[in-house]
Amino acid sequence: MDRFExxxxxxxxxxxxxxxxxxASVLVIGAGGLGCPILLYLxxxxxxxxGIVDGDSVAKxxxxxxxxxxxxxxxxNKAETAARHFQEKYKDIKWEIFPExxxxxxAQELISGFDLIIDGTDNFPTRYLVxxxxxxxxxxLVFGAIYQHEGQVSVFNLGENACNYRDLYPQMPAASEIPNCSETGVLGVLPGIIGNLMALEAIKVLSVLGKPLKNRVLFFNSLTSQTYEVEIARNSNSQQSIPDTWQAFEAMDYELACEGIKQLTWDEAMRKMNRDVAFVDVREPGEMPPLECTGLMKIPLSTLSAQLDxxxxxxxxLFFCQSGIRSxxxxxxxxxxxxxxKIFSIRGGINALKTS
Structure with missing residues (x-):
């Protein structure tokens, strides 16, 4: 009996x-809350x-x-750990691992070798970049996202007259408008549901089955278990925001364009430690793990306005937090x-320190 019977x-x-x-070949960008169910069902x-792309490491x-x-x-590393799980489980799949x-x-090299891309990331700069x-x-491109009790799924750039992410969200959000799970919370089952819907859309596209969510966005509310759809149309103004060549794309700073703040990696930050630089931990007291370094100041984001002096x-x-959002x-x-x-945010926060 064949396992696909x-x-x-x-x-x-x-x-x-x-x-x-x-x-078919699929590149899954992000092996987190959305990426895990996507990978399981693909x-x-x-x-x-x-293929799996993720430079992050597993945290409790x-x-x-x-x-x-x-x-x-x-x-x-999440990409390596996820691939290892499947390599032991299925012998008939070719895995390509990108622990970055x-x-x-x-980006050009990563996506060029795959038929379909799935964005399972959790931040706006990467979504616009992908x-x-x-x-x-x-x-x-199969897209999915979650916020508190709601998730959304769509398929972008599929065939003629297809919409893309910028048609849905033409305006990049400011840093003050960017939420994340560490601040707003999430029930683990919601990314499971949305990730499964994303896997379903990918399978539909690849096998030519049914009607993919082209030019439509499906919304799911976990509190009411209700769904609704919104149709989207191409926006000529948003299309003009997309770089028209790879040279222009590589010159883009998506983090700066989206958040207005320049970011550094931990490697870049560490090279500044012997200079007259202030490292500011904006996490709340008691958040782990602690970090001790030259010039370290502990000023929680909740009290920053009162301690500007x-x-x-x-x-x-240089600001840092747990995941890079509060910083x-x-x-x-x-x-x-x-x-x-000169003000910077350290990309990925403490969670990225072990992988930098």
Whole structure:
């Protein structure tokens, strides 16, 4: 008995659909709350080649929703750990592992070898970056996102007259408008539901089954278990925001364009430690793990506005938090107060320190 028998006998799918999956390749960007269920069901369905892009490592706070990992995986790279799980489970899938974050420098090379791209990331700069790269290479893109009790799914750049992410969200949000799970919370089952819907859309596109969510966005509310759809149309103004060449794309600073704040990696930040630079931890007291370094100041974001005088004498200031979101907000707040200072946010926060 073939392990794909139950889907092969499905009317409308058949051996032809299975053959299409077997010959297809998918790149999953982000192996977190959305990426885990996506990978589980793409692998189970028999997609022939699957790539995983993620430079992050497994943290204990991930375990309520990132179901591929357990306590034994803490500190390990997510892309490598996820692939190892599947390599032991299925022998008939080709895995390509990229233990790094997608950037303007590597995006073209990463997505060029795959038929379909799935964006399972959790931040706006990367979403715009992935969208623009897919438009430049004419790659279909399955998109999903969650916020508190609601999730959304769509398929972008699929065939003629297709919409893309910028048609849905033409205006990049400011740092003060950017939420994340560490601040707003999430029930682990919601990214599971949305991730499964994303996997379903990918399978539909690859096997030519049914009607994918082209030019439509499906919204799901976990409190009411209700869904609704919104139709979207191409926006000529938003299309003009997409770089028209790879050279223009690689010159883009998506983080700066989206959040208005320049970001540094931990490697870049560490090289500044011997200079007259203030390192500011904006986490709340008791958040772990602690960090001790030269020039360290602890000013929680919630009290930053009342402690601006502590930073008056520092010409260069580097903010960090747990995941990199609060530090962007802190940097933006300080930039407004001190426009002449050099202010940075450390990308990924403490969670990225082990992988830098």
């Amino acid at each position: 139950r889907q092969v006998i499905l009317p409308g799918f058949g051996p032809e659909g299975q053959a299409r999956l077997r010959s 692998a189970a369905a028999g997609v022939g080649k699957i 706070s991930n375990l309520n929703r990132q179901v591929l990992y357990g306590e034994k995986d803490l500190g390990k 974050f997608i950037t303007v420098e590597n 969208n623009d790269a897919c438009v430049l290479q004419d790659k279909p 502590r930073l008056e004498d520092s010409e260069e200031i 962007q907000k802190a940097a933006q707040q300080l930039q407004q107060a001190f426009p002449d200072k």
